Amino acid sequence: MHTVAVLSLKGGVGKTTVALGLASAALRRGVRTLVIDLDPQCNATSTLEPDDTDASIYDVLQEPTAEKLRAAISTSAWGDGVDVLSGSEDAELLNHPDPGESRLGRLREALRVLAEEDDEEPYQLVLLDCPPSLGQLTRSALVAADRALLVTEPTMFAVAGVQRAFEAVQAERAHNADLQPLGVVVNRVRPRSHEHQFRIDELRDIFGPLVMPVALPDRLAVQQAQGACMPIHEWGTPGAREVALAFNLLLARILRISRSRRRPVHEDFDDEEIQEAVEA
Numbered sequence: 001m002h003t004v005a006v007l008s009l010k011g012g013v014g015k016t017t018v019a020l021g022l023a024s025a026a027l028r029r030g031v032r033t034l035v036i037d038l039d040p041q042c043n044a045t046s047t048l049e050p051d052d053t054d055a056s057i058y059d060v061l062q063e064p065t066a067e068k069l070r071a072a073i074s075t076s077a078w079g080d081g082v083d084v085l086s087g088s089e090d091a092e093l094l095n096h097p098d099p100g101e102s103r104l105g106r107l108r109e110a111l112r113v114l115a116e117e118d119d120e121e122p123y124q125l126v127l128l129d130c131p132p133s134l135g136q137l138t139r140s141a142l143v144a145a146d147r148a149l150l151v152t153e154p155t156m157f158a159v160a161g162v163q164r165a166f167e168a169v170q171a172e173r174a175h176n177a178d179l180q181p182l183g184v185v186v187n188r189v190r191p192r193s194h195e196h197q198f199r200i201d202e203l204r205d206i207f208g209p210l211v212m213p214v215a216l217p218d219r220l221a222v223q224q225a226q227g228a229c230m231p232i233h234e235w236g237t238p239g240a241r242e243v244a245l246a247f248n249l250l251l252a253r254i255l256r257i258s259r260s261r262r263r264p265v266h267e268d269f270d271d272e273e274i275q276e277a278v279e280a
Contacts, residue, residue, distance in 0.1 A: 001115055003126040004182060004254055005145035008152060009168065010161025011132035014187040015151045016043045017222055019129040021247040022254070023048070024231035026125050027081045028244075029251065034073070034114075034123045036107075037087030038141055039131040040095070045087040049077035049229050056088035061103075061140070064110035066117050078231050083123075095135035103136055104175060108144040125254070132161075134168050142172035147182040147257065149250075154186055154199035163206065182257065184211045185250065188218040214249045217242055 006019040019035060026033040037044040038057060055071035062068075069085075076082045096103065107128075115122065128141040142148060148169045152162040162184055173179050184207050190196050204211050219239035225232045233244045 001111070001123055001126055002254060003111065003128065003145045003147070005128040005130055005138075005141040005148045006151060007130040007138055007141065007148060007165055007168075008132055008150060008158070008161055009134055009138075009164045010152075010158050013132075013151055013153045013158050013161070014216070014222075015039075015132065016047075016129055017226070018149065018151050018185060018187060018216070018250075019044055019127045020047055020226065021216070021222075021232055021243065022125075022127055022251055023078070023082050024233045025244070025247040025251040027078055027231055028233045028248075030081065031124045031251070031255070032081055032121065033125045033127065034083045034085060035076070035127045035129060036085040036141075037129050038091065038107075038137045039087060039129055040089050040092040040137075041131070042087035042089065044129045045084055047226050047229050048082065048084045050074035050084040050086055053086045056086045056090070058088040058090040058094065060085065060110050061091070061094050061106050061136075064106045064113060066113050069110060069114055069117065077229060087129075091137060095131065095133065095137045097135050099136040099139065101175065104140055104143045107140040108176075111144050134164070138168070139172060142169060142179055143176045145176070145179060147180055147254065149182045149254075150184045151187055152184060152203065153188050154193075154196035154203075156199065159199055159202055159206070162203070166207070181210060182254065186211065186215040189215040190218050212250065212253070214246050216246050219243050 008015045023033050023035050051074040053072050053074050055068050060068050060072050073085050076084050130138040130141045150162050150165045152158045169181050221235050221237045221240035225235040232240050
């Protein structure tokens with residue numbers, strides 16, 4: 001089970017968009033996926049439209065048992081390949097700025113219980129959609145995750161936010177020695193914008209090869225697909241196909257890195273990954 005925390009410490013950069021795009025790519029590729037909505041805004045839950053549940057992430061973080069997990073997880077409207085652990089506005093009540101180790105470990109315990117309960121058809125990918133703040137919810141995700149994918153936009157304030165997120169990942173390794181940064185993905189890029197190119201160059205100066213070799217283009221199709229609560233891979237416009245290919249590449253990178261922990265995260269996409277993305 002590959003567990004990826006998708007985070008940024010600045011709101012509005014498209015963090016949930018990235019989590020949903022990866023879920024869409026996983027659905028197209030046949031990778032059974034669970035999206036855990038840790039953001040009290042619950043945008044991922046709203047877009048994935050799961051059936052009503054008797055519990056939510058709030059209940060699971062209070063009591064990480066098999067019973068609570070079963071009550072909180074439902075199949076999304078996207079299809080059988082993507083399930084949702086439903087978000088809740090009440091999760092904000094648990095977002096303590098300085099939680100103890102017991103609270104930080106509850107999500108990790110829930111995933112351990114889930115892995116034990118899910119023997120017949122286990123999840124291959126778990127995506128943790130984090131809120132844009134560094135409280136218990138985001139820190140719990142970092143304690144539970146194998147990898148952290150940092151999301152940013154090519155703007156001045158977003159670059160500062162991803163720096164803080166990277167520092168948070170490094171700090172949380174005290175509680176999760178297996179945690180590694182997957183990389184920095186730049187969202188909503190306009191290739192002809194000199195400002196965007198300047199900020200991307202700035203990110204590369206700061207993070208070097210951790211900046212993903214593929215950026216996500218700024219396309220109206222993303223908002224249209226989300227408004228219709230549809231996977232980007234099913235929207236069908238030229239802009240949607242361009243974004244979908246980028247998400248295919250990101251998913252291929254996640255799956256290959258997770259299979260081989262020793263592989264450097266900063267290599268360019270190889271021919272096999274590109275072929276996988278195009279075929280998907």
